[in-house]
Amino acid sequence: MIDWTQVLDPLGSAGRVPALLDQVEHDEGAEAWDHLWDALCLEGETVVPASFAALPRLVALGRRSPEALSLAGSIMRGALQDHGxxxxxxxxxxxxxxxxxxxxxxxxxRPTGYLHAFRDLLAAYGQYHWSAVLGDFADDFYHLCCPCCEVKVTVAIGDYGQYSAIRDWHAGDTEKRELKPASPEDLAGTGRWMYDTAVRDGQDWLAKGLTYLFGRAECPHCASTFVIAAEYTAANLPSPEE
Structure with a gap:
């Protein structure tokens, strides 16, 4: 049994949370959900101890409530925060x-807001990095360093093309090189699971974007090639000391 007076939410003691959970369980009103989101996932991002204390009830509610499922998923996306x-x-x-x-x-x-639910599932599988950065491949840019020459490279995947480039403050993206998408048969691990899930659910835009994200880019400076997802992950994952 949880002593909610000893659990923290953004306002201090989370003593109000059980009543809010009772309220949304019996009333799907927007106001009650707004209060619960503020208590458990402020601005859709910040989690606190009360967030994880409430997770079992939210998941139980999630069997019939998309809102509860969305809140539970958003809480999981904040699991790496310093929430104590x-x-x-x-x-x-x-x-x-x-x-x-x-x-x-x-x-x-195939719900409305598919990408949000997809990111939630990534977080629930512990793939917090991709849950945080995966975009809709309409206008996505990934900034990394070439693993060979360490020049800063911008990778674009979206409506403006799929390319690697050197970004110039005045001239924009220069020395563009077309990306080489990965073949689905060559995908493995998280990349293959993400691709297969998108294909299963008829999300062709997501599946196509993932083949580029897990494909190869050419460095415009030294012409070496590298796997985009691997280099971007290496550049952005927290170090073991952090």
């Missing part, structure tokens, strides 16, 4: 497994 609730998160292993099943079922229904 690692002990509560560890107690939710079985709950998170159930959340993954529910989110996967929701994706199969």
């Amino acid at each position: 609730a690692d002990d509560l998160l560890l107690k939710c292993i079985d709950v998170v497994a159930q959340l993954r099943k529910l989110l996967d079922q929701r994706l199969k229904s």
Whole structure:
């Protein structure tokens, strides 16, 4: 049994959270959900100990409430924050497994806001990096350094093309090189799972973008090639000391 007066939310004690959970369980009104979001995932991003204390009830509600499922998923996307609730998160292993099943079922229904639910599922699988940075491939830019010559390279995947370039403050993207998308058969691990899920759910735009993200880019400076996803991940994942 959780002593909610000893659990923190953005305003201090989370004593109000059980009542809010009771309220949304019996009333789908927007105001009640707004208050619960403010208490558990402020501005859709910031999580606190109360977030993970409430996760079991949210996942239980998620079987019939898309709003509860969205809130639970957003909480998981904040799992790497300095929230001071690692002990509560560890107690939710079985709950998170159930959340993954529910989110996967929701994706199969091809909901409005598919990408948001897709990111939530990535977080529930512990893929916090891709959950945070994956875009809609309409106008996405990934900034990294060439692993060979260390020149800063901009990779574009979107409506303006799929290319690597040197970004100039005045001239924009220069010395463009076309990206080489990965063949689906060559994808493995997280990239293959993401691609297969997008294909399963008829999200062709996402599947196509992923082949470029996990494909290869050419450095405009030294002409070496590298796997975009691998270099971007290496450049942006926290170091073990952090």
